[in-house]
Amino acid sequence: MPGPTTAKRSRRAARGAFATLVLLGIGGYAFVTLYDRDGSQGPPHCAVARADGERAFTLKPQQAANAATIEAVASARGLPERAVTIAIATAMQESSLRNLDYGDRDSLGLFQQRPSMGWGSEEQVMDPVYAAGAFYDRLVEVPSYETMPLTEAAQEVQRSAFPDEYAKHEEEAALLAAALTGRTPAALSCSWIVGAEQDGQPSEVYDRLVREFGEGVQPIGDGTQVTVPLRAGEETRRGWELAHWAVAHSAELGIARISYGNHLWEAESSADGWQEITEENVASSTDELRLSVFSPV
Incomplete structure (x- = not known):
């Protein structure tokens, strides 16, 4: 793979020129079992919402x-x-x-x-x-x-x-x-039980992105971080297209965390779906699309 990105671009530059998809290897994780909001353990599922945010139906990951x-x-x-x-x-x-x-x-x-x-x-x-x-x-x-x-x-x-x-x-x-085309933002979210030893390989996500989206995706990285630049003007729809692809494949590929714009999805709390980034985690807010994977044990 090509070498890693060496410069961190400002939010203003990201808004004006491109958005990126970044996959990062992370360290040790405190794994938990997910529960539905009523306290009962729920089966793994993905939920599809309408444009107004109302849940329409669910399907298996x-x-x-x-x-x-x-x-x-x-x-x-x-x-x-x-x-x-x-x-x-x-x-x-x-x-x-x-x-x-x-x-x-x-x-x-x-x-x-x-x-x-x-x-x-x-x-x-x-x-x-x-x-x-x-x-x-x-x-x-x-x-x-x-x-x-x-x-x-x-x-x-x-x-x-x-x-x-x-x-x-x-x-x-x-x-x-x-x-899935990104036309409706934050409309697909998946909830699944995080295992005690959930592994993720950024290189596998890299390969899958290229194979499924084609050469137009053009990831760059070094095996621990993968960035997918997007052309100017495509940030919102293309970003959500990739974000929804990532959340749909999250259990399969060991994706632990996805952030895009002011939205965040985490496997550890995936029953909550896409969450707006708050003041408590404002440092995570970004105009880029970022994915973290579970590190191999």
């Missing part, structure tokens, strides 16, 4: 991670939010956003793609990045897919025996797509 990967692949290709909504709704119907190693006949993966029907090898369609890309390859060949009813666009790609079933997922898919 791995489902959120798969949806975030689907969005990242679309982002790498420069596809619109509508494409993400169609893809997520399709995966909701086909697999409940789970990477299934079984299905009807030889159907596999998030989109239940069939190797025998030219979707790729079994190994390929079980790779969420490949599977999402294969879906988009066919979707973009559908004339006017952005304006036609979602169920029709999905059916043009999937050729399902139950073509009307995609429509029932459209509302939730649209809300999730709005969050």
Whole structure:
């Protein structure tokens, strides 16, 4: 990897020129078990909110991670939010956003793609990045897919025996797509139980960012810190796109802390979701997007 960033840019410069995503290795952590606000231990989950902040629905962390990967692949290709909504709704119907190693006949993966029907090898369609890309390859060949009813666009790609079933997922898919594309800030948050030995590898997050978002992400770092510069004018939406990707993958990648603008998410208190940074932790307030990972024990 390239060398670490050597200068700390001022907030004014960050606001005027770019925002960054920073991943930092951290020292020892006091691990705790998370509880719901009523004091009962809650199962790991991710919550999706509407634009007004009202919780709309929940899903499992791995489902959120798969949806975030689907969005990242679309982002790498420069596809619109509508494409993400169609893809997520399709995966909701086909697999409940789970990477299934079984299905009807030889159907596999998030989109239940069939190797025998030219979707790729079994190994390929079980790779969420490949599977999402294969879906988009066919979707973009559908004339006017952005304006036609979602169920029709999905059916043009999937050729399902139950073509009307995609429509029932459209509302939730649209809300999730709005969050994952960064259009709705702080709209996706995940809550999970922190283990006694939760490890995170900045190098793995580096590799995943590049693989899912493509070369346009351009992380720089030395294995303990990774920075992803953003072009001027993209700070808010792109920053939240990356922040939501990070929180969706937080349990899987061992991400302990995410801060962006005046919002903070921490695994240790993830049941509280995204919190506004207060005077007590104002030193953490930043115009950059920063992620800390659990250090290997």
